[in-house]
Amino acid sequence: MATAQENPLLEGLQIGRTPEPCILVIFGASGDLTKRKLFPALYSLAFRRLLPEKFQIVGVARTEESDDEFRDRMKEAVQQFSRDEFRDDVWDALTDGIRYIAADFSNHEELDRLAAMMREVDEERGTGGNRVYYLAVPPAAFEVIVREIGTHSRAKGWTRLIVEKPFGHDLASARHLNAVIHEHFEESEVFRIDHYLGKETVQNMLALRFANGIFEPIWNRQFVDHVQITVAESMGIEARGAYYEQAGAIRDIFQNHLLQLLAITAMEPPIDFTADSVRNEKVKVLRAIHTPGPKSVVRGQYGRGYVEGEEVRGYREEPGVDPHSMTETYVAAKLYVDNWRWADTPFYVRMGKRLPRRETTIAIEFKRAPHPPFEELAAEGLRPNVLLVHVQPDEGVSLAIGAKVPGQGLTIRTVHMDFLYGGAFRTGLPEAYERLILDAMRGDATLFTRIDEVEEQWSLVDAIVAAWARDRPAFPNYPAGTWGPPSAEELLKRDGRSWRGH
């Protein structure tokens, strides 16, 4: 398209960047992710007319299914999981471009069939040879699919590869997988998903920090006492026993979501919001993270307990889990970011399954007022200011400040100034996958993790896990429905601090 300089009619027009025509190929189309997240997200994009007019979805999985059976199943999924009302006209328009192929990912001939079908679609629908491959498959299948699609001859358009987490299971395997990918794809064609980065509230951290003049001057070791990041889930491992046994909390949450939240909290201002500028700053933080030693990392595993009034089984009783499993379902750690801004400021992080509630928060706790000029009684109520970013639920930001209780004397109580997303913006928040799928189609990698970030994340995890090999904790060590093992409380208590109250 011509620029505004060449075409004066374009000046001032708010033209949304609709992706170019393309085929989206979902490997793992019969899986849970496709049903619960990908199709509801695609429907929501279609609902808002954000998909290109010339667009086709091809589902690929081992399950034998016809096009119609696949469409019917996805229709049910959209009706069940979409955030938008179900409209036949929107679905019909989307379904018109849905095909399904039952194929063994490792079978060259079956993937030949896929390639032939895509060439047909290019002819019929004008998708121009552009491909987005979405690997919604277990990690074990990544490599074979990457090799297969990589060795099939490329069509004339662009190709993008979306890879779900986890990207490898340690630094060596991540590097190996990356080497396989780079045999066939350029780094600019690879989109490694960490869906937390697609969440509005995570992106709002960037807005909060870099669009407001008041926070950045105090966003450093001079004013911040410490940072607490919590990623708590009340649910257990659901039906993912086999995967979770291999991953544990450190690979499932810490290595990706948690370190990305930390990176966004601690990063320096990027010069602009292009993909590389943002990722350059994040990787500097990831490279600077260290944990002071094995005692600064706590792991736990849940036993029987109560969640929302219901008695739930312990981790070792979950289906697909070794009854003597030593896999951790909880990790808490004290981390430091060794740079000018954050030297000696602890970042306490914790994440776990079967905790009392679902909550993802980033709490910036500021240093106390140096000399409160109040009587002792009044000063008792004085607590440090906390800026709390609610990633989920109750998406928003609140600032805890001390306020005088009305009446005689001077008593101080902590009150909250709240900004709730649902309160200020009454439009529904888009699901992370909507944003990420659209960005990948547009070729915008800002909210995807680059290989050097992944490698830094694995380096830290490998260092922690190596220390774990030397001891054998008495699992289970926290009942389901509690905030983790007592040693997690000890971790902060040693520093004269405590986890935020609930």
Add this chain to the structure above:
Amino acid sequence: MARSLTSIREIERELSSLRMQPGAETPYQRTSVMTHTAWVPTEWVEAAEDVLSGLAERHPSRTVVLFPQPDDQDGLDGDVEVDVYPAGEGRQICTETIRVRLKGPRASAPASVVQPLLLPDLPAFLRWRGLPPFGAPEFEQLIDVVDRLIVDSTEWPDLPESYRGLTEIFDRVVVSDIAWARTSRWRPMLASLWPDIAGVQRIRVTGTAAQAHLLAGWLRSRLKRTVELEHDSADRLHGVDIDGEPAPFPPGDPPSGADVLSEELDTFARDRIYEDAVRGTLA
């Protein structure tokens, strides 16, 4: 039935009591992203209420609706409403609507009523129904206390001549025109006809007079050439012919009135392309 309030102080007191959640110790949380003022002469009351309903839910705001009643006996007669919406887990937020009837001479001093009701530090929008009385004290006062004026020139008679008054105030207040917003699907479509459209001499627009004049004004101002306009009257924009050739219809459905107004309330910057288009209508 809402209680009649006769001073700003009474309005504020009533708002504060309505904000208290019945039976609860803490008040509802008030969330506001703007003050939205609407000037609604009698003939526009029904239409204005239609659009306002639902708007508060999308843009939590304090809405001040002014009903000028210059022929009544001097006085101020207000009522307030607090609407509560769920937000987050177990929380409710409230937004406020203040309706004030400005009677007798007070109808010509509306700024003195609006100013104490503006929420501090938040943008203030003024929605003016019908053709504003450019130069009249009530209009001049109000545009000096708000950040953005929203009009719908579809509601105006004598186009394009009525645009002349508007061009005089562009340097004083940022202006949004719903009629212009309703051409937003067509402008990218017409822009996509570049370079063929560069030498256009005549357009024929089937739509409202405002849409026709604004599209012609836009083409004249952007292409810096004379473009003749032929207008076929219709209640919405149905088609544009470029030198006798129909332009392709833009994709998608036209947005509703509330949607268009809602989008304008998210806009803060001055729209110089619109301002040029308005000047272009008079060329």
